[in-house]
Amino acid sequence: MKSASSPQNDPLSFNRRLSIAPMLDWTDRHCRYFHRQLSADALLYTEMVTTGAILYGKGDYLAFNELEQPVALQLGGSDPEDLAKAAKIGAERGYSEINLNVGCPSDRVQKGRFGAVLMTEPELVAQCVDAMKQVVDVPVTVKHRIGVDEQDSYQFVRDFVGTVNHAGCDVFIVHARKAWLQGLSPKENREIPPLDYPRVYQLKQDFPACHISINGGIMTLAQAREQLQHLDGVMIGRAAYQNPYLLAEAGELMFDREGGETIGRADVVEAMLPYIEQQIAQGARLNNIVRHMLGLYQAVPGARAWRRYLSENGRGDDKGVEVLQQAMALVYD
């Protein structure tokens, strides 16, 4: 079985040229394990986890597999003390980076006064960053938008980055569109406000010592690579989830690894089988895992049959890896 070149397990030596965006309900631990089979190098992000869930929740929201590394924990919150406590727990659990969400526009998040609305309070974000940096050794980073509501001038985002940088954050991931806090759903807020890549390039010009990754609307690795002409890194969200096989060429296209053989889709499925068996033995359901794999064969003959077979047969307590093996027989790869 081929593997997606050697895994990078040293959490502090990872490269941020390509990352997979934090996506609630999507980038859970099973999804990340699957993405790691496709790319040894991409930096993976958790879904946003609120400080409340970490500090007062009943479940364990931080469990992950060491083989997913490097993985960044994305936190949602705005209380410096709570964020520091949650960041410390995250770092102790082994996450390679702590990221603060300053981009989510949902109502629920606004009520908690965190997410994108925090862009209007750069001093508070700076305090949050400072509090987290005092208690963890791993990088503390911020993911944000280029503006919120009417506050969408270049000066606004430049001052935000300047203030937060002054507090010691030197890695920014910028979703290159603003957020409308009233009237648009989170989904619309990922589609309607126009993308403005030059604004992010300008940030890099003004903060050359900062590591700046761009996010929003990047569909292919060719487009991602082109962005590296202007910026340090690229974060891909929906395209990587819906068409995960695009990650398979990341070693060569984004990390300049030469000579590595691109892993085949069937090899990826094979690599998932022992993991799935182990997870099922620990109480997971097949569908919790295979739901993230539905797009693996996108654009390959049989893709629809693969997707349908898994969707129809993956549910139920008694389902195991045989469902995947049967689905593989339906594709011509």
Ligand SMILES: Cc1cc2nc3c(=O)[nH]c(=O)nc-3n(C[C@H](O)[C@H](O)[C@H](O)COP(=O)(O)O)c2cc1C
């Ligand atoms: C289903 C879904 C859930 C998301 N959840 C989060 C989240 O938890 N934290 C966050 O910072 N952004 C979240 N986002 C936004 C993405 O991280 C990303 O910024 C956005 O999708 C734009 O990138 P893309 O065009 O490459 O998808 C989410 C996006 C989607 C589609």
